[in-house]
Amino acid sequence: MNYDQENIFAKILRNEANCIKVYEDSKVLAFMDVMPQAPGHTLVIPKFETTDLINLPDEYLDPLLKATRNIAAAIKKVYSPTGVMILQLNGEEAGQTVFHLHFHIIQRSEGLNYRFHSRDIEDTEILENEAKKIRQAIVI
Ligand code: AMP
Secondary structure (H helix, E strand, C coil), rough: CCCCCCCHHHHHCCCCCCCCCEEECCCCCEEECCCCCCCCEEEEECCCCCCCCHHHHHHHHHHHHHHHHHHHHHHHHCCCEEEEEEEEECHHHHHCCCCCCCEEEECCCCCCCCCCCCCCCCCCHHHHHHHHHHHCCCCC
């Protein structure tokens, strides 16, 4: 599949669309999922145009995984869930809906309402508040 320059995450990377930032470095950007499946649902993307993990160059792999791990640790610290789910979908058949590589980080606990994928848009103020807590808990 060809990379579509007009996908929403490409626009976020070019500052043509807004996001609620959680973390950024020279190779990675992480921001709140606007349709969170649980509070704190964060997306981590490389600053490299690829639809999927298979085509990610080596130099982005470590920074992407490291940021994902560090944000997952921050989410554990903030929400104290019993589990953290890290998801990464490659291709429409795998359920991918935005075609710029991304990892989902989603807290999971027994009894915590786990919402549907890509369905309900969350209030910006709530997302800002969750992002603030996660940002403060990130240890690089
Ligand atoms: P996937 O199905 O793995 O491609 O997931 C794409 C994710 O992007 C979904 O969880 C959506 O809720 C999320 N999403 C879509 N548009 C935006 C946006 N503008 N900002 C943040 N997250 C988004």
